[in-house]
Amino acid sequence: MPQIEFKNIVKEYEPGNKVLDNVSFTIDAGEFVFLVGPSGVGKSTLVKLLIREEIPNEGEVLFDGLSELEVAEGMETSLVSSPTSVNVPDLPYERLPELRRRIGVVFQDFKVLKSKNVFENVAVALEVGGASENEIREVVPNVLSLVGLAEMIEKFPKELSGGEIQRLSIARALAHEPDVLVADEPTGMIDPKSTEEVVRVLDKINSLGTTVLMATHDNTIVDSMKKRVLRIEEGKIVSDKEGGKYSE
């Protein structure tokens, strides 16, 4: 059973203007998938649909990541597509925090808290989930170490480079040990050297078992990584290749 399944997704922000037109694909647990295509073709919309920042007009977004107990508590049986898979758009509002702790998200514009230092930025992700102080003290240094920021624990975002800030946002996304890490154009605002660092970190995370879905229009990264490439154009999936290249 796939971990993520987009099934016949149609999304219109304005009536008659389809950003996504009958999009279907699946992602298995542990995969690293690039979602490529020019700007404005619906890559970010797919990411938003997965974390339910947006709701599709038609179709289903199935996610196999919430435990049976969580599903049983929060949803009617009819909304559950398989014993553990849920249709994200049908997920009750109050269950969103759980979904968003199972799917870590990295944004192009970082979305870090400027008034908090590196440690606090990661800690906040655990705090909102009700983690104890001991747990926070234990987990935060570990994830910061994973992204290579262990030495910068006291620094504030304004003291970091673009690449470091993006790695900080990756660390925050990893704090809950999510099943899936979604990166929406994570290298869009950083220099090539930092881009390499960020991609290396994402690859490392994937090798540890986390599914990674990365939306990008950076052909250099895609071509060098040789991972599965989903190409989207004018709201439709036009190609889906294992070990593919950006332009294929």
Added chain:
Amino acid sequence: MSKHWENLKTVYVRERFLVVSNVAVMTVTFLVLGFFLSTAVGMQTAIRTLEEQAQITLFFKDEYLEADILALKEKLIGDERVLSTRYISKEEAFDIFTDINRDEPILLEAISKDILPASLEIRAAKLVELTNLATEFESIEGVEEVKFFKDIVDRFRQWANIVYIVGGTLVLIFVGLSFAVVMSTLRLTINSKGDEIEIMKLVGANDDYVKKPLLFQGVFFGLLSSFIASVLILIIFTSVHFFGIFGATSVLVLVPGVKIASWLFLIILVVLLLLFGGGLGYLGSHTAIKKYLKY
């Protein structure tokens, strides 16, 4: 809890002007509300007091004998429209007159007890009976003059109604205004924290986590404003009492039929204002936040 206080301190440091102006507007609202409630209770008390006064006074001709007046009094007691009667003889009238005008020796010298008429003070069971009774009394033999306070009571009622309507409208306007100000202030705070809230929601914060500190702020500012207004009202009332206008032991009519001491009324007023302040703060912030949680 200490985290909420820390947040509050941050809000004050960052948005001092906004916080002060918000608290000021809310304080004025609660002051108006407090004064309106006091005025309403004062009016109610005055109306009841007026109603309890002798409502009709019959003055008798000198030749009408006391025995006849007392016979009339007995007769009136049997009338169900009459609540009570009180006979005031010429002597008693003179004593009352002397007592009232004890600082006017020239006036007292000029008046003898024969000049003042004997009278009957009559309280009607219902104010609506006043006019009929007064007309009937005018035709009784020996009655020289009938005085009754219907006009005064009616006029006072009219004014009281105007005060209720204007005061009530003012309070409603101020409550609406205050609600809007609380919401706008919190919205500005939320806007300035918009990114933070969005990020928190995206990393899995539930609504309570985001809402609690903002609700705490709203309730705190509401309570603070109503507390300041209460203190101001207490200072003003105490000053008024000090100058002898408002007696601390005087009895007020809270609602028709319920009389309480003025100090108890002040306590009730302060409690009401504090409850209202906290409630408005909660409701205002709750409504303001609601809009920002829908993502």
